[in-house]
Amino acid sequence: MKMNDDIRIDVISSISDKHIEQVNTERAAAKARVRRRTVIFRSVSAAVACIAVLIPCIVLLLVGLGGNPPPDGGTNPPGGIIDGQVPVYQGMTVSNDSPLTGADASASSVGGISLVSFTKATSPYATWPLAAASERKKPSVEEGSKDHFGIEAGELLYYARPNEDIYITVKFDNPDDFEILSFTLNDQKYSSYMFEEGSDMENIVLKVNVGDVEGIATYTIDAIKYVEKEKIKDVRIGGDKTVRVGIYNENQPTAEIKGISVGYNSLAFTALLRDPEGLISATKGKTYAVIYDGTSYIKQEIAIGEPVEVSFEGLDTCKEYAYAVVAVFDAYDGEGYVPHLLAEGSFANDPAVTVEVTGHNESTVSFRLSRQNAISTVMRVELVNEDGETVYTLGGDATNFINVPGGKHFIRVVYSYNNGTEDVVDNSTSQTFLCSIARYPVVGEISTEFSLEDAMYFPTLGEHRLHSAVDFVPNGEDKSVYAVVGGGAVKDIYEDPMWGITVEVVDDMGYTYLYQSLSEVYVEIGDKLSCGVLIGTVGRSYGEDAEDHLHFVLYDESGRVIDPHFPPSSGED
Amino acid sequence: MTTKKNIEDCEIIDLFFARNEQAIKATDAKYGRYLSVIGYNILSDKWDCDECLDDTYYTTWNRVPPERPNILQAFLSKIMRDVSIARYRKKNALKRVPSELVSSLEELGECIVSEADVESDCMIREIAEILNRFLSDIGKRSRFIFVCRYYYCDSVKSIAAMLGTSLKTVYRELEAIRERLRCALENGGVSI
Numbered sequence: 001m002k003m004n005d006d007i008r009i010d011v012i013s014s015i016s017d018k019h020i021e022q023v024n025t026e027r028a029a030a031k032a033r034v035r036r037r038t039v040i041f042r043s044v045s046a047a048v049a050c051i052a053v054l055i056p057c058i059v060l061l062l063v064g065l066g067g068n069p070p071p072d073g074g075t076n077p078p079g080g081i082i083d084g085q086v087p088v089y090q091g092m093t094v095s096n097d098s099p100l101t102g103a104d105a106s107a108s109s110v111g112g113i114s115l116v117s118f119t120k121a122t123s124p125y126a127t128w129p130l131a132a133a134s135e136r137k138k139p140s141v142e143e144g145s146k147d148h149f150g151i152e153a154g155e156l157l158y159y160a161r162p163n164e165d166i167y168i169t170v171k172f173d174n175p176d177d178f179e180i181l182s183f184t185l186n187d188q189k190y191s192s193y194m195f196e197e198g199s200d201m202e203n204i205v206l207k208v209n210v211g212d213v214e215g216i217a218t219y220t221i222d223a224i225k226y227v228e229k230e231k232i233k234d235v236r237i238g239g240d241k242t243v244r245v246g247i248y249n250e251n252q253p254t255a256e257i258k259g260i261s262v263g264y265n266s267l268a269f270t271a272l273l274r275d276p277e278g279l280i281s282a283t284k285g286k287t288y289a290v291i292y293d294g295t296s297y298i299k300q301e302i303a304i305g306e307p308v309e310v311s312f313e314g315l316d317t318c319k320e321y322a323y324a325v326v327a328v329f330d331a332y333d334g335e336g337y338v339p340h341l342l343a344e345g346s347f348a349n350d351p352a353v354t355v356e357v358t359g360h361n362e363s364t365v366s367f368r369l370s371r372q373n374a375i376s377t378v379m380r381v382e383l384v385n386e387d388g389e390t391v392y393t394l395g396g397d398a399t400n401f402i403n404v405p406g407g408k409h410f411i412r413v414v415y416s417y418n419n420g421t422e423d424v425v426d427n428s429t430s431q432t433f434l435c436s437i438a439r440y441p442v443v444g445e446i447s448t449e450f451s452l453e454d455a456m457y458f459p460t461l462g463e464h465r466l467h468s469a470v471d472f473v474p475n476g477e478d479k480s481v482y483a484v485v486g487g488g489a490v491k492d493i494y495e496d497p498m499w500g501i502t503v504e505v506v507d508d509m510g511y512t513y514l515y516q517s518l519s520e521v522y523v524e525i526g527d528k529l530s531c532g533v534l535i536g537t538v539g540r541s542y543g544e545d546a547e548d549h550l551h552f553v554l555y556d557e558s559g560r561v562i563d564p565h566f567p568p569s570s571g572e573d
Numbered sequence: 574m575t576t577k578k579n580i581e582d583c584e585i586i587d588l589f590f591a592r593n594e595q596a597i598k599a600t601d602a603k604y605g606r607y608l609s610v611i612g613y614n615i616l617s618d619k620w621d622c623d624e625c626l627d628d629t630y631y632t633t634w635n636r637v638p639p640e641r642p643n644i645l646q647a648f649l650s651k652i653m654r655d656v657s658i659a660r661y662r663k664k665n666a667l668k669r670v671p672s673e674l675v676s677s678l679e680e681l682g683e684c685i686v687s688e689a690d691v692e693s694d695c696m697i698r699e700i701a702e703i704l705n706r707f708l709s710d711i712g713k714r715s716r717f718i719f720v721c722r723y724y725y726c727d728s729v730k731s732i733a734a735m736l737g738t739s740l741k742t743v744y745r746e747l748e749a750i751r752e753r754l755r756c757a758l759e760n761g762g763v764s765i
Contacts, residue, residue, distance in 0.1 A: 007697060008681045009658055011722050014701035017647065019708045023720040024647040027727075028607065030735035178739040182748070191748040192741075227744060230730055362691075 060290030063208050087174035087226050092219065095159035095167045100198035100205055120149050141417070148297045149328050149339050156246040159334040160210050160217075166245065167196070168219060170204045172235065174226075177201050181232060183224040208246055215282070217245045246332035251277050253304075255342035257326035264350045265417075267291060268311040271325050273304045273342065280304065283337065285329025291315075299326070314421050315349060322346040351428035352376040353415040361434040362565035366400035367411050376417035379425070386432070386486055386531070406438025406567060407531070408485055416508070432509050436565030437484045439531070441515065442538060442550050444474035450563040468517075468561045469553040472538075479538040481515055481550055484564075486531040488513060490523050499551050503535050510557030517551040582645045597630050604646060610655040614726035615657040615674040616664070625660055629653045654724065673726040680747065681723060682757035690735040696763070703761040707754055713748050722747060 017507040160166050172180065180201050182191045185208070196205040210217050220242045224235035253275040261268040271289050280287060281304075288299040289310040302308045302325070315321065324344035330337045346469045369378060378396030385391055392401055401411070411430040416423055440446075448456070448471035457463035472482075488507035496502045499516035503523060506512050519539030523529070538550050554564040581603065588596035608629060612622035629652045642648035661674060685700060708716050714736075721727040721735070731744045 005678050005684065006662065007700075008678050010697045011685055011700045011704060012681070013655060013658065014704070015695065015708065015720065015724055016705045017643075017651070019705065019716060019720060020651060020724065021644045021647040023717050023724075024644065024650055026717055027721055027725065027735065028646060031607070034731075034734045175630050179744065181744060191752070192745045193749045193752070227740065230728065230740065436727075 084176040084178060084228055086233070086236050087172045087176075087178050087180065088236045088238040089221070089224055089241075090171040090173055090223060092171065092243045094160075094170045094219075094243055094245055095165070095169070096160065097162040098167050098196060098201075098205065098207070099169055100196055125214040148299065156216065156244055156330070156332070158243065158245045158247050159248065159332050161248045162212050162214070162250075163209060165207055165209050168206045168208055168243070170206065170221065171239070172202045172204070173238070174201045179227040180204055180235065181225040181227050183235075184222045185219055187222075189223075192196055210399055212247065213247050214249050214277070215247060219243050219245070233286070246330070248332045249277050249279055251344060252331060253277075253280055253327055253329075253340075255327075257323070257343045258307075259324060260345065260432045262347045262349055264317050265315045266311065266313045266354050267315065267321065267323060267347065267349075269323070270307050270310070270401055271302055271310050271343070273302065273325055273327070275304050275327075279331065280327050280329040285327055285337075287325070287327045290324050290326050292324075293319055295463045316424070317349055317351045317417075317426055320346065320348045346475060351415075351426060352417040353378055353413050354428050355381065355411050355413040355430045357411065357430050357433050360404070360433050360435050362563070363404055364400060364402045365404050365409070365411070365433060367430060368399070369396075369413055376415050379414045379416060382412040382414070383409055384429075385409050404435040406436040406565070408432050408434050408487065408507075431486075434485065434509065434511060436567070437483055437554075438567070439470060440566060441480075441481050441484050441535075441552055442472045442474045443476070443478050443480070444472050446472045446566060447549055452561075452563075469514075469551050470549040470564055472552060473547060474538050474550075479519070479548065481518060481535045481538060483529040483531055483533045483535055484513065484552075488528065488529045490525050490527045490529065493521055493523075493525055500539055501536075505529060505535075512555040512559075514554065514555075515550065517549060519548070585645060586637060586641060589634065590641075597634065600630060600645075600649065601626075602634065604649055607646070608649055610727075611650055611653045611725055612657045614728070615654070615661050617673075621660055621664070622657070625653065625656045628656045632656065650725070673728050677723050677726050680751065684751045684758060699761075700758065700763055703758055703763060704754070707757045711753065713752065715746065718743065718746055719750050 008409050061510070092310045108170060158166075166398065168185070170183070174180070178201065180192065182189055184190070186205065190206060194206070196207055199205045208219070222241065224237075225232050226235050227233075253273065255271060255273040257271055259268075259270040264515040269289075273287055275281070277283075285543065287302050287304055289302050289308070290297060290299040291312045292298070293316070294406055298312060300310060300312075302310065312323075322344065323346070325342045326339045327342055328337065328339045331340060352371070353376050356368050356370070358366045358368050360366070365383075367381075369381070371378075380396065381394045381398050382390045383392040383394075383401045385405070390412075391405060391409065394401070396415075410432045412427055413429075414425065414427045416425045418424070448469075450470050451467050453466075456467050457464050462470075483505065485507060487509075488505040490503060491506045491512075492502075492504040494502055494504070499514075501516070501518040501521060503518060503521060504512060505515070515535055517539050521536040522534050523536070538548050540548050554562055556562050578617070581599075584598055585599045585603070588599060605626065608626055609622055612625045615620070616622055616625065629649060632652050633649060636652075640648075658674075708719065711719070718732060718736075721732050722729070727735075729740055729743050729747070733740050
């Protein structure tokens with residue numbers, strides 16, 4: 001068996017004559033050129049050397065004739081030319097974009113440390129649900145979580161996704177710009193022709209694919225060589241030889257929330273958190289069940305892997321809450337050590353005492369109080385009009401209001417209860433109701449009353465009919481028609497074959513108001529009407545042979561025509 | 574019409590064929606220095622180099638005739654190299670001889686590595702075939718650099734001087750050529 005060198009010698013010796021002859025000719029010509037250049041160079045050098053010798057002699061001669069010689073410039077220090085400075089390896093940095101193209105990797109600063117961020121797919125984590133239909137400030141989980149957990153930089157500085165290309169910049173202190181010949185990275189040799197184009201001898205850029213890996217990828221550099229004159233030497237090591245890159249794992253932790261139970265001041269549920277890849281524990285993360293009302297952020301630490309019963313007590317009533325399972329860890333997504341929302345929900349809890357209208361007529365309303373909390377105390381019950389003014393106040397054992405004025409009202413119950421920590425005063429309200437209408441739609445009088453019992457004779461029709469409406473005739477010249485209550489909107493405007501031009505209004509209780517036999521209309525479909533808004537002018541119906549009048553009809557929320565119960569005398573303008 | 578130089582090569586070959594000893598003198602006058610460089614690249618010793626030169630002329634005298642070299646200079650270069658290698662091997666058995674040959678062999682170690690668990694001659698032929706094909710495929714400049722460095726054992730400095738370029742450039746090109754050769758050998762089924 002031959003030694004390796006012998007085999008190599010024999011292999012090279014077997015290069016064909018064709019190649020040898022061709023190269024030999026070129027080589028001979030090249031050597032001849034070099035010899036000619038050398039001759040010329042030596043001739044020129046000799047001439048220059050002669051001149052270099054003569055000039056100081058002439059200078060000295062001149063100095064000797066008078067004056068001090070100029071100071072010696074001293075291009076060479078004593079002892080000869082200083083050898084070049086050995087390049088020193090400073091360390092490595094990582095970026096997701098090539099630093100040589102001018103598009104530097106975008107870095108996000110978290111906690112004062114620059115991180116390399118990258119274009120990532122939509123996070124698997126949902127954003128915090130805002131408290132729905134609440135007049136209160138909607139909570140921002142990001143701000144709330146930062147306040148409570150803070151933002152910490154992860155122990156890693158660099159991140160990437162599986163199979164992503166990253167750019168490793170190898171940094172040198174190389175004042176003499178020696179050629180960095182090669183080095184190994186994770187035992188793979190990289191030579192100068194493999195460096196990214198645009199690299200210089202102080203910042204060498206390599207393009208590396210992280211591969212299909214998980215967790216943390218490490219890159220270790222070694223055997224760094226440089227060329228000084230004709231010799232290959234070792235670069236001195238002055239920085240960390242290893243750099244670590246966090247690789248994002250698609251199989252992120254998840255959580256479920258089940259068995260939700262909402263009380264008037266409590267919330268309970270079962271949380272199950274799964275982390276198959278152990279990502280949370282790998283970065284020393286923590287997991288919590290939290291509840292948030294936009295102001296208070298309450299958390300309980302929970303375990304991973306098994307169902308955990310969670311309970312929050314002492315909540316405020318009549319409030320919107322959001323709850324969630326939150327994991328605080330480094331997901332290797334470039335964001336650092338931050339909270340991640342794994343599962344969430346929201347709810348609004350019931351008041352401690354509720355009030356419900358059980359019935360009403362034109363002047364009386366009855367109601368029922370229900371206690372969610374047996375130890376709550378009803379302080380008072382109020383009858384409130386649509387302007388928010390309290391009309392009447394009764395004690396906690398009341399069941400109805402009498403002499404209810406015209407117009408819309410609701411009932412408010414004010415109560416106190418103990419939330420487990422302190423006594424709290426709160427209130428809840430009933431649905432809005434209408435006992436009677438307070439004002440006339442015209443400045444005038446009722447010409448025909450509402451009647452579902454006594455039929456009336458209609459000359460035009462030639463027959464008796466029930467009058468399920470109220471007719472108004474204006475006094476004087478003012479024929480204006482006004483909205484009798486607020487909270488409604490114009491649903492339709494049409495021409496009824498019998499009652500003429502009609503404006504149909506529906507309000508927030510679901511009641512329908514028909515203003516019929518109009519002459520002119522001043523509103524449009526969709527217009528919101530408050531009490532007293534001008535709707536149109538009185539005209540004439542087609543079915544009645546009578547003077548101009550307004551035909552007014554009222555339906556309740558079920559579509560049943562009802563008596564509006566206008567007061568006996570004219571209303572206000 | 575041929576040049577004087579070519580006529581001279583023809584005349585030298587004619588002298589060999591005429592068995593005229595002036596052929597050796599004429600060869601030495603024209604190519605002695607050229608051949609010495611080849612020998613010195615391998616042996617780094619003037620006395621060994623002179624002895625190899627003598628051996629080269631002796632071998633040429635014995636081979637011409639019947640052979641009639643196509644290009645005399647290349648013919649002589651090959652003989653000088655082979656003789657110098659043989660002398661190197663003999664000396665290397667006793668002690669390490671620092672020379673350009675050594676550093677060039679070290680470089681070649683990146684792409685031509687034999688673990689000698691197969692019959693060497695067969696493997697050498699296999700590698701040689703791939704190498705010659707490789708040299709045909711790479712460009713003229715790359716072939717020039719490769720042959721000068723690994724056949725003639727020219728220093729990187731002298732190659733740079735011949736090409737009129739920098740040391741860095743030549744090193745970089747040598748690295749690239751060796752990597753390509755390594756891939757060619759791998760693709761050719763030669764384990765490395």
